Amino acid sequence: MRIPVLRRRRVPEYEGIAGAARLDRRTKNLTKRLQPGDIAVIDHVDLDRVAAEALVACRPAAVVNASASISGRYPNLGPEIIVAAGIPLLDSVGQGVIGRLPEGEWVHIEDDILYRGDRPVAVGTMLDKESVRAAMEEARAGLSTQIEAFAENTLKYIREERDLLLDGVGVPTIRTAMDGRQVLIVVRGYHYREDIAALRPYIREYRPVMIGVDGGADALIEAGYKPHIIIGDLDSVSDEALRCGAEIVVHAYRDGRAPGMERLDELGLEGIPFPATGTSEDIAMLLADDKGANLIVAVGTHATLVEFLDKGREGMASTFLTRLRVGGKLVDAKGVSRLYRSRISTTSLLVMCLAALITIAVTIRVSPLGQAYYHVFKAQWDSLVFWLQGIFS
Template structure:
């Protein structure tokens, strides 16, 4: 497997940095509350690239991690993204940081130490380009172990969900009409914004069923669309989007428990459950396939081993089998924004419009009908000027 080449950066200066602290053990929940210049306090082993991209987009000044940002299980890309964006990363601070720091506290980071109200409350490891490069090199050696665990998880999932995978047993009945249509499934994964933007002509022409997987529903709304369906455990989709009128399918545990269903009902939204051991993006594909979609276009979904591990779930093994099940219906739009970019600039478009106007004017000027209209226009203009001269 070819892994991204790590670009070494200059070590961050151990200067003093201050900001307001925002805390949450779930990074994707915290991102919704963060503001530029604030300090994120998280509990995130192996920060993945999607989480890092969201923190960079918010514009945080620093990230304080109670856990190791790179544990050595595999070469996760999140810490590299944060450091290259100029964000201070201090990790392995310990569980006590969540007791020592409160929401809204003014926090000072100096070197490897965190201060609150002038008192040191935690010490950690300050990451820079060199420390991350070394940790990533060591983590590459852990890929073989993770590959074995991934294979074992895949076999276990096949035993648990063979009826769902082979015969579609357990797929719920839905109101949304999918049979004979395309489905666009959006997950908040790598490059989802750019890929979704490039797909605008496709969406406009084919009008596919728009399915948002948890926060992917927010991504569709942010892009100007209204999702037809929202599928997931409902831990990262916002309240307003849940109320948008889309059909809601709550991802439940195999035993039928669905914690997200309570939240849906509290918002006054009806929802059905889909019990499965797979991930939410996988059950979205399985549902679309079982209900007769002619084509499934996936945005932001996971496809490589590193991405599976980056997702941080043993259940990501289901993705491999789901893709085998869906087969030729699936078109993965990952990276389409890098493959194809619209190259028409504003100046080129203006020149094209002016050229069209000039061509139309020339055609009117040389035709018999055009000359007659020009003569009438000239007489009208003379009348207007004559009346204006009489007024003044």
Template structure:
């Protein structure tokens, strides 16, 4: 699939290699999540992301970039990660393994051109990097080969899980370290939104549920912006504050900053600059995990999760040892935790045909009663009756 492109100035004759080049502004960052906040449609995204995960790929697709250049391998072979397939299906050109040197050879905001057939990147007419162009076929082959690494990754995941349990057993078992917050969860449902897998669709199908149950709305980092985009104001925002907008942080929600286990909280510096009060929560878990643990510890009756990890591949796709906390958190709050898709299936306001017919008959009966007891209604009925009698008389004359 060929993506829309801007051609180089002075278009070359048909067959010239520059015919297959795209031109755009280079935006580069070693942290994909941080880069996505700066990308504009038409930019060339340059990342350094081993085993590109699906959440990062979905975010890149949403920015409208036509090309993603990865200094590392998008599929290393450790496990079948989902990100490259997302990019290729969206029609984005993915050029893999161009090497770390590209970060020294390209400056932010510089115009670059990309040969989408050869996987070559040019700046000022000079070749600065080359890589492998990923296609649906190559991604499929790499994914199949990567399945062989699943057993090793599962063993590492299990080891990380045990290590995390030893470090954070007091938090997991007894809720030690959960800060006091003003937001009341006791006896209420909590809707925790992470800007992850299919979060927009999940929020949309949950609108009737939100309207009736009025759950506590918790946005995890960018999940706060997801709630605002959907027309809701979060009651609480939890996270390290690296992917949430200033507008969301100023919306009036209570802010809980995820800090490192040793107490360091870089996100508190941002809150101080904005002049927004915040509460630190030191923990080795992920931000989505501490949001769930907090809701559970503060007495939430049910926890509905949007955009979180559910399957084994999704756990591994996150690509870091910290996901061990996610597994254990789900064991802790499992009795209360429901995925958004499950809530949407259970909570349906479908009306049966018999109920619909009963509603129509009741409405007609109410109208008939109103007409019968009013003066104007009785006059109208008399007029209709005279008209009907006249019609019957005319019909009888035709056949007499």
């Protein structure tokens, strides 16, 4: 009886860039299963910085975008990050590419063409540093139009949420006490890992209430902390984080719909709905402010106008107004880490310890009581040395 020999599946060899295709119209869903060496196929107009950093962290062989990575509306930050990381970016290949490729199919890129086997699937434009720089310059010229739209969205948000912004109407009741305490809000955004690492001394001393905004809860757990509250629509937080025992506040629509509650029901967990039209990081700040926090430290959140626009949705107007609402309570994590470290340096601490030891030694030397303790200690030490010599002699 012949025993069949199992052979490994041979990977086709092509010129250019090759890999297994991983496809998803939502970039943050794709990065959950994207492996090093795969080719990421996305549909992301104006690729933003957070999505680009998540893609770069997965180390794909290339990124193929069905839409324009830089539409020209504003100078978005994502394409520059991908190109700077040395990852090829094939741009504007057309909306139909995702429907024409099955998940995991071996594809390759050659001369701005995406192939499935020997058959061309889509044609795009390979972006490099020069083309990205030129597109960014053109986008900066059209920034004024986006600022006008941003202002209109801001006025619209004021009309819809003036009761929440001005009087705190609609903020839910929670168990976690924040009155008079400091609150750390973590969003899995810009440089969140570095910021959390820099804040370790601050967290150790002040023990703030920790709020994870969606995936920010996983970021806290990854850093070795347990969030007190998880807040968001729960579309990018893991089941393990939701089960960590934190109080869960679900971001709901103004009409009461809360898709995140369905997920909690499936997991057998309870949540508190918070209806609001802003972003999840905004309602986290409003919650902390309403419950009496005396300082709000933000990790990974948006701070500049370009970052607001780079998020790519009208809700960024709420971010602008929320920061006006919380006022002087809000501090960026980078500022806290710099101020905290400046209070006492490592060199100063060593000098203080050395001075204290010298003071103790001088006191023992000159005081009668110190002399008595010194002779007692010396006698005990001599006895210990004599005992050890007896063992080894």
